[in-house]
Amino acid sequence: MTIAPHQKGTCPHCKTPNRFESVMNNKESAVSMQYLVNGSNDALSVLQMSRCTNCDEIVIFFKDKMIYPIGVIRDPCPKEVPPEIALDYKEACLVEHLSKKAAAALARRCLQNMLHQQNISKKNLSEEIDEAMKSLPTHLSKEIDGIRVIGNFAAHPIKSESTGEIVDVEEGETEWILNVLEGLFDFYYVAPERTKAKRNALNAKLQSAGKPNLK
Ligand SMILES: [Zn+2]
Structure with a gap:
């Protein structure tokens, strides 16, 4: 499951359910979806990016797998734990x-x-x-x-x-x-x-x- 722009989802960064938006490049064009050609065959792999409207962090999926942030973001382990x-x-x-x-x-x-x-x-x-x-x-x-x-x-x-x-x-x-x-x-x-x-x-x-x- 990916979180696409203009959709709702739970942000892996701030863990808040909210709306996601397109990711823009520095020329203010949306770069949220990139269709990449796999080598010699014509199969396309989708690189999809969306931005959390709560914390502004970017979430990136490649072939439906979240590649950024890596893994589930949990609170850091408290320093008191041995x-x-x-x-x-x-x-x-x-x-x-x-x-x-x-x-x-x-x-x-x-x-x-x-x-x-x-x-x-x-x-x-x-x-x-x-x-x-x-x-x-x-x-x-x-x-x-x-x-x-x-x-x-x-x-x-x-x-x-x-x-x-x-x-x-x-x-x-x-x-x-x-x-x-x-x-x-x-x-x-x-x-x-x-x-x-x-x-x-x-x-x-x-x-x-x-x-x-x-x-
Ligand atoms: Zn967020």
Whole structure:
């Protein structure tokens, strides 16, 4: 599926659903569609460009495949996430548009390593998800449970037993795991740091007022 000029679509840059327009060159002519001849035969390959009217960024498709921006643009991995966890997540994001299966395997492995770091270690990922659900807020608990449901762990036990294995994915599964990872990053790594920073700021105020610190 491409996003053509004068159509509506969700922008991969700003993730906003809105209208797209033609791309102009510096002589103000529309260059949105280019029909390119393939070598000796007369087959035409279409290079199509459109511009997001919200963020003004350009989206380019070649033969119906998005070539710019490359992949799905996700928010950058928060700096609070430990490097060994962040690495699998970043690689999963990089390959998401090329191989959903590879991205899902990296994302599942990332999830399991993160749970292990939280001292949640069981026989397999499914049992670890059960354990994690006990200490997660309701929305995240439902989301992490969804990984098993959407991924149909019952039919594909390998996803639970050998998380980094390349296995067929269900529709929407890869996106779901990556979205859950983003939520867990915030819960396990970003939010505690935010709280610590607030507490330190408050303690500095209390100290200057000659009052005892918060514990
Ligand atoms: Zn945009």
